Amino acid sequence: MEIRLLADKCTICGACEAACPYDAVAMGADGPELSEECTVCGACVEACPTEAIYIAGEKASPQPEPRDAAGDVWVFAEQREGQLLDVVLELLGEGRRLASELGVSLACLLLGDSVDHLPQELIEFGADLVYVGSAPELKHYRDDLYAQVMEHAVRQHRPAILLIGGTANGRSLAPRVAARLETGLTADCTGFALDEDGNLLQTRPAFGGNLMATIRCPHHRPQMATVRPKVFPKPARQPGREGQVIALELPELVPWQRILEVVEEADTGPNLAEADIVVAGGRGLGSPENFRLVEELASVLGAAVGASRSVVDAGWVSYPHQVGQTGRTVAPKIYIACGISGAIQHIVGMQSSDVIVAINSDPDAPIFSIATYGIVGKAEEVIPALIREIKGSSSQ
Amino acid sequence: MHIVACIKQVPDPSQARIDRETGLVIREGVDKIINPYDLHALEEALRIKETKGGKVTVLSMGPASAEQVLRDAIAMGADQVILLSDRQFAGADTLATSYTLARAVARLEDVNLVICGKQAVDGDTAQVGPGMAAKLDIPHITQVRKLRELTEDKLVAEKLTDRGYEVVEVPLPAVITVVKELNEPRIPGLRGMMRAKKAEIPVWGPEDIEAEADRIGLKGSPTQVWRTFEPERHRKGEMLEGTPSEQAAALWQRLRSL
Numbered sequence: 001m002e003i004r005l006l007a008d009k010c011t012i013c014g015a016c017e018a019a020c021p022y023d024a025v026a027m028g029a030d031g032p033e034l035s036e037e038c039t040v041c042g043a044c045v046e047a048c049p050t051e052a053i054y055i056a057g058e059k060a061s062p063q064p065e066p067r068d069a070a071g072d073v074w075v076f077a078e079q080r081e082g083q084l085l086d087v088v089l090e091l092l093g094e095g096r097r098l099a100s101e102l103g104v105s106l107a108c109l110l111l112g113d114s115v116d117h118l119p120q121e122l123i124e125f126g127a128d129l130v131y132v133g134s135a136p137e138l139k140h141y142r143d144d145l146y147a148q149v150m151e152h153a154v155r156q157h158r159p160a161i162l163l164i165g166g167t168a169n170g171r172s173l174a175p176r177v178a179a180r181l182e183t184g185l186t187a188d189c190t191g192f193a194l195d196e197d198g199n200l201l202q203t204r205p206a207f208g209g210n211l212m213a214t215i216r217c218p219h220h221r222p223q224m225a226t227v228r229p230k231v232f233p234k235p236a237r238q239p240g241r242e243g244q245v246i247a248l249e250l251p252e253l254v255p256w257q258r259i260l261e262v263v264e265e266a267d268t269g270p271n272l273a274e275a276d277i278v279v280a281g282g283r284g285l286g287s288p289e290n291f292r293l294v295e296e297l298a299s300v301l302g303a304a305v306g307a308s309r310s311v312v313d314a315g316w317v318s319y320p321h322q323v324g325q326t327g328r329t330v331a332p333k334i335y336i337a338c339g340i341s342g343a344i345q346h347i348v349g350m351q352s353s354d355v356i357v358a359i360n361s362d363p364d365a366p367i368f369s370i371a372t373y374g375i376v377g378k379a380e381e382v383i384p385a386l387i388r389e390i391k392g393s394s395s396q
Numbered sequence: 397m398h399i400v401a402c403i404k405q406v407p408d409p410s411q412a413r414i415d416r417e418t419g420l421v422i423r424e425g426v427d428k429i430i431n432p433y434d435l436h437a438l439e440e441a442l443r444i445k446e447t448k449g450g451k452v453t454v455l456s457m458g459p460a461s462a463e464q465v466l467r468d469a470i471a472m473g474a475d476q477v478i479l480l481s482d483r484q485f486a487g488a489d490t491l492a493t494s495y496t497l498a499r500a501v502a503r504l505e506d507v508n509l510v511i512c513g514k515q516a517v518d519g520d521t522a523q524v525g526p527g528m529a530a531k532l533d534i535p536h537i538t539q540v541r542k543l544r545e546l547t548e549d550k551l552v553a554e555k556l557t558d559r560g561y562e563v564v565e566v567p568l569p570a571v572i573t574v575v576k577e578l579n580e581p582r583i584p585g586l587r588g589m590m591r592a593k594k595a596e597i598p599v600w601g602p603e604d605i606e607a608e609a610d611r612i613g614l615k616g617s618p619t620q621v622w623r624t625f626e627p628e629r630h631r632k633g634e635m636l637e638g639t640p641s642e643q644a645a646a647l648w649q650r651l652r653s654l
């Protein structure tokens with residue numbers, strides 16, 4: 001597959017150059033020239049007003065795997081200390097929808113030791129089948145053994161889709177398994193759909209700007225994706241729902257790693273992921289001192305403190321407070337964004353909040369387009385006024 | 397010890413601006429820098445060399461312009477750098493990138509440890525480190541924040557988890573990916589900068605790493621960008637007008653009734 005140009009149609013207008021998300025088009029005297037960074041994404045084709053650019057040829061694929069049209073949808077059922085992580089249930093909701101649309105079963109891959117109580121829970125949250133790999137060595141997550149078992153299970157049962165929670169463990173496991181299976185993996189997806197051939201359309205924010213990309217993996221199976229916690233809602237539990245539990249045949253386990261110590265550090269302050277109210281601050285606050293206003297407002301409201309990546313990078317507040325694609329995903333009842341522009345990487349981490357309040361001095365800031373209530377103003381003036389208002393009303 | 401650091405050239409995220417009219421990223425005038433996490437990978441490689449002796453090799457795959465980050469690496473103290481650059485490498489997704497870098501590592505001699513950044517800030521996938529380890533069929537540890545013990549054939553490291561950290565031991569060779577807490581990257585000195593300026597940057601293509609043609613670049617990438625689009629922005633909110641006090645009062649009136 002490659003980008004071609006109809007030179008007689010090209011007016012050298014530069015629309016393709018501006019549209020290229022990879023910075024791969026340079027306008028020469030005779031029209032656009034492509035650099036090595038071109039990925040044939042087609043953005044220039046769509047941007048060209050004179051239809052001078054087109055994509056030629058079907059993408060060559062290395063020995064296409066025999067496609068299992070009927071392959072199932074799988075969710076990796078990550079557990080900690082015998083408890084399922086919430087992201088697993090969230091993925092079951094999304095997986096259920098995809099499996100029903102494809103007319104296949106929804107299955108879970110559950111690894112651990114003494115986890116017999118979990119399959120029923122997975123089934124009640126939507127799984128039709130649960131493959132259980134049980135062994136003392138699998139009690140805690142380990143990259144080496146979990147990857148071996150997952151690869152083995154996939155080769156044996158050939159799912160079409162494999163969804164994995166974007167936890168620290170999931171993000172370590174998924175790329176190892178995908179590379180072993182020679183298949184594609186899309187990180188941190190925020191939405192899924194199916195095309196007419198049943199390929200998974202995987203959408204994620206891209207290119208460090210306000211752009212989304214939809215990724216496909218048409219010639220390889222399984223189609224693998226990771227999804228951050230809280231991106232999808234948790235489905236309702238259906239008590240008594242029935243399904244099948246199947247014991248996995250385990251490969252020979254070859255241990256490489258030794259886990260010498262597991263240390264849990266206590267979370268301080270209200271937990272960002274669970275809080276009902278989040279007050280978040282961005283670079284618009286102007287200084288670390290002004291960021292303290294955000295913390296003050298949060299404490300008056302009993303809220304958790306969030307932040308954009310800009311201020312975390314600047315060291316105003318620590319990384320666990322970062323909201324967004326590379327931080328936490330939150331979905332509180334109220335999210336108050338102070339001095340945050342609303343870049344897509346931030347928005348994907350908070351857009352499911354029930355009520356979004358935006359305080360920003362720029363009336364055109366993108367954050368206002370998703371805000372329930374918008375205040376154009378200086379955060380350093382509005383926040384103190386709001387704190388006075390709240391304190392005043394609670395003392396009445 | 398032979399330590400390999402993998403560094404990627406990325407657009408400087410602090411310069412990213414959005415065109416208000418089109419909602420697209422403005423790219424003109426945005427500098428290219430070493431992926432910030434990779435600076436910590438390189439720094440750690442240099443520190444290991446300084447305490448244990450040995451050699452640091454730095455790899456980068458990218459267009460010819462990525463040569464600059466390798467010069468920066470020389471300025472910091474890298475002994476050997478290699479630019480993987482060829483039209484056929486272009487358009488690689490994380491699988492093809494993992495394969496290509498792994499092939500290059502396999503061509504080097506007696507590598508004990510490969511260090512990558514936690515993730516590249518342009519794509520943010522964090523997939524290349526573990527992918528490379530899988531291709532090399534050696535262990536990996538992600539999100540390393542501290543090396544506790546390192547010998548020719550064993551590493552004990554602290555890795556960040558979602559709820560704290562774990563102490564993990566692996567046999568070497570292995571791949572690790574590192575977070576910012578690990579160290580403070582050095583600023584290159586004058587001598588390093590002079591050396592960097594004069595250095596020849598060797599460029600390797602597919603033949604140099606004996607790569608299979610259908611496993612690199614766009615051809616070797618199972619994932620395809622099918623379409624790109626601007627996110628929908630549907631919520632039509634209420635704007636609260638007035639002085640800051642009036643705005644604050646109007647907001648609190650609405651929030652308190654929730």
Ligand SMILES: Cc1cc2nc3c(=O)[nH]c(=O)nc-3n(C[C@H](O)[C@H](O)[C@H](O)COP(=O)(O)OP(=O)(O)OC[C@H]3O[C@@H](n4cnc5c(N)ncnc54)[C@H](O)[C@@H]3O)c2cc1C
Nearest residue numbers: 208282283284308309324325326327339340341361362379
């Ligand atoms: C791969 C990748 C991943 C990323 N992941 C994340 C992520 O997880 N989370 C995240 O947040 N970002 C992330 N980013 C960064 C993101 O693109 C933005 O750069 C970042 O969110 C911007 O932060 P900000 O809104 O605080 O700063 P800016 O974009 O600088 O916005 C500041 C805003 O404050 C307003 N302002 C100025 N003065 C005032 C004032 N006195 N009172 C009120 N408002 C004022 C301005 O009008 C502006 O809208 C990522 C980027 C990349 C490339």
Ligand SMILES: Nc1ncnc2c1ncn2[C@@H]1O[C@H](COP(=O)(O)O)[C@@H](O)[C@H]1O
Nearest residue numbers: 402403457512513515516521522523524
């Ligand atoms: N093109 C590349 N050249 C060299 N190293 C890379 C390249 N791409 C990724 N890496 C390494 O892999 C890490 C993770 O990248 P990513 O998986 O793209 O987020 C980076 O921090 C680098 O250390």
